[in-house]
Amino acid sequence: MPIAYTRFPPDLAARYRARGYWIDQPLTRALDAQAAARPEAIAVIEGADQLTYAHIAQASANLADRLRARGLGPGDRAVVQLPNCAEFVIVFHALLRAGIAPVNAIFTHRQLEMTSYVDQLRPALLIGDASHELFADARFLIALEAGGIRPDLVILRGGAQTGGLDDWLRPTGRPAQPPTPTAADEVAFFQLSGGSTGTPKLIPRTHNDYDYSIRASAEICGLTPETRFLCALPAAHNFTLSSPGILGVFHAGGTVVMAPGPEPVAGFDLIARHRIDLAALVPSAVQLWLSHAEVHGAPRPLRRLLVGGASFAPALAARVPEVLRADLQQVFGMAEGLVNYTRPGDEAETTFTTQGRPISPDDEIRVLDPEDGRPVPDGQPGALAVRGPYTCRGYYQSPGHNAQAFDAEGFYHSGDLVVRRADGYLRVVGRIKDQINRGGEKIAAEEIEALLLRHPAIRQAALIARPDAAMGERSVAVIVSTEAVKPSALRRHLSAAGLARYKLPDQFRRLDSLPLTPIGKTDKRRLRALLEEQDHEEGALT
Numbered sequence: 001m002p003i004a005y006t007r008f009p010p011d012l013a014a015r016y017r018a019r020g021y022w023i024d025q026p027l028t029r030a031l032d033a034q035a036a037a038r039p040e041a042i043a044v045i046e047g048a049d050q051l052t053y054a055h056i057a058q059a060s061a062n063l064a065d066r067l068r069a070r071g072l073g074p075g076d077r078a079v080v081q082l083p084n085c086a087e088f089v090i091v092f093h094a095l096l097r098a099g100i101a102p103v104n105a106i107f108t109h110r111q112l113e114m115t116s117y118v119d120q121l122r123p124a125l126l127i128g129d130a131s132h133e134l135f136a137d138a139r140f141l142i143a144l145e146a147g148g149i150r151p152d153l154v155i156l157r158g159g160a161q162t163g164g165l166d167d168w169l170r171p172t173g174r175p176a177q178p179p180t181p182t183a184a185d186e187v188a189f190f191q192l193s194g195g196s197t198g199t200p201k202l203i204p205r206t207h208n209d210y211d212y213s214i215r216a217s218a219e220i221c222g223l224t225p226e227t228r229f230l231c232a233l234p235a236a237h238n239f240t241l242s243s244p245g246i247l248g249v250f251h252a253g254g255t256v257v258m259a260p261g262p263e264p265v266a267g268f269d270l271i272a273r274h275r276i277d278l279a280a281l282v283p284s285a286v287q288l289w290l291s292h293a294e295v296h297g298a299p300r301p302l303r304r305l306l307v308g309g310a311s312f313a314p315a316l317a318a319r320v321p322e323v324l325r326a327d328l329q330q331v332f333g334m335a336e337g338l339v340n341y342t343r344p345g346d347e348a349e350t351t352f353t354t355q356g357r358p359i360s361p362d363d364e365i366r367v368l369d370p371e372d373g374r375p376v377p378d379g380q381p382g383a384l385a386v387r388g389p390y391t392c393r394g395y396y397q398s399p400g401h402n403a404q405a406f407d408a409e410g411f412y413h414s415g416d417l418v419v420r421r422a423d424g425y426l427r428v429v430g431r432i433k434d435q436i437n438r439g440g441e442k443i444a445a446e447e448i449e450a451l452l453l454r455h456p457a458i459r460q461a462a463l464i465a466r467p468d469a470a471m472g473e474r475s476v477a478v479i480v481s482t483e484a485v486k487p488s489a490l491r492r493h494l495s496a497a498g499l500a501r502y503k504l505p506d507q508f509r510r511l512d513s514l515p516l517t518p519i520g521k522t523d524k525r526r527l528r529a530l531l532e533e534q535d536h537e538e539g540a541l542t
């Protein structure tokens with residue numbers, strides 16, 4: 001049975017096919033084509049390992065065949081959590097090849113997030129990494145078992161045990177079975193939403209829609225077989241995976257170099273050692289790279305830097321060519337679909353002050369007055385709504401939230417405030433969704449507030465963003481409590497719930513009451529102003 005999801009309406013699906021966006025090929029198309037045409041070309045470099053396209057294709061076919069021999073196949077789901085490594089790419093393609101739809105969790109996700117994915121997807125398969133705290137002992141799996149949602153098959157990368165991922169990647173001794181991917185307009189895998197709700201939402205992505213965004217991204221960014229790309233942000237993130245990312249590089253036949261993270265010392269070293277010409281970073285990491293380059297010189301031979309995921313100050317943007325000696329390309333995208341790029345060759349003003357324009361001529365963009373929902377003229381800020389050939393039509397099994405995030409015409413309301421120029425370029429100027437963007441990592445306020453309210457002393461809680469020099473934004477939890485509670489105790493309370501560490505509030509503040517809107521919701525705008533005032537007064541005293 002195909003996985004149920006909100007489909008594109010038939011008239012638009014027909015248009016997307018007619019215009020050549022949807023080509024009815026599986027997402028494994030690029031890897032298979034490269035493995036056939038240029039089997040010995042290097043696809044992935046990780047540490048001392050240099051893996052060819054033929055190797056990646058063969059290892060993923062081995063895993064797909066072994067999984068199918070265990071009875072898994074189309075209709076099944078998987079939860080995968082791997083760090084940046086060659087196996088990430090192999091496993092992703094293996095599951096697509098077998099027709100198993102995975103969600104790729106971010107490596108920093110902990111028990112709370114992982115349990116939510118398992119609970120929502122009911123996967124037959126869980127692939128994790130032995131070095132992750134979740135698999136240090138049996139507690140996580142026992143908890144899943146107790147909840148009646150333990151996947152039948154659990155495979156771990158690394159660790160000493162037999163039956164680990166390495167064994168699953170070995171040759172089967174039999175010829176590879178023909179692939180059994182899901183149909184191209186069915187769910188291929190799930191992306192993770194940055195979210196603004198209590199539970200992290202899953203985004204169904206079809207082969208057709210995702211493959212189009214990858215091909216078009218690779219073309220816009222001018223990728224070639226010579227491209228050598230530094231994968232320094234989490235591989236699972238939409239930016240790193242497809243904008244143009246790992247899969248864009250595969251489409252072009254280039255090489256992906258895995259880095260454990262965006263830290264500049266290791267990054268510059270990899271760039272020099274592997275002659276990397278393209279990298280993708282969030283703005284907070286760009287700041288670190290700029291500081292490092294000021295002392296140690298520009299990373300050579302880096303030619304272009306893609307920057308996205310969070311707002312990027314024009315002054316900082318202008319320093320990229322100056323200090324890193326690389327061309328800048330801004331990227332404003334979302335796991336739900338829409339991706340905008342500044343184009344190579346754009347004027348400096350456009351490259352530094354906008355977040356680009358949409359990939360597709362058929363990306364329909366609306367900029368709406370947040371109060372009355374009516375379109376605002378170009379040049380005026382408004383809420384972004386989008387529909388197009390690679391933007392999803394609904395979150396997985398979330399009718400309530402879908403009714404808010406998607407309108408009757410199928411437009412996704414991203415919660416971003418943007419200004420559209422007459423030429424279609426967008427500038428992100430703010431946000432109306434209840435989310436903190438902490439250096440590109442998204443935190444849904446509601447999720448943290450609900451967890452804080454489970455603390456016996458807490459009566460009210462609000463998570464808000466405050467400006468931060470290093471991360472762009474930091475998170476501040478404002479609480480109303482029956483007694484004073486130490487921040488360390490509150491952090492322990494949240495951490496004990498299994499929350500990813502980047503979601504732990506950077507600061508806690510205690511107030512006697514929270515300002516409320518007329519209908520009794522926390523008035524976060526006034527709350528932010530209040531904190532600002534308090535900070536000001538404290539600053540004046542010291």
Ligand code: OOB
Pocket residue numbers: 192193194238239243307308309310311312330331332333334335336339355414416428431437440442
């Ligand atoms: C990317 O995807 P997500 O799903 O983690 O986050 C999407 C949200 C956007 O709605 C916007 O609020 C923010 O992240 N964002 C930006 C931005 N790029 C993303 N805000 C300001 N300036 C930018 N350049 O973050 C993502 C997905 C694909 C490509 C690039 C980023």
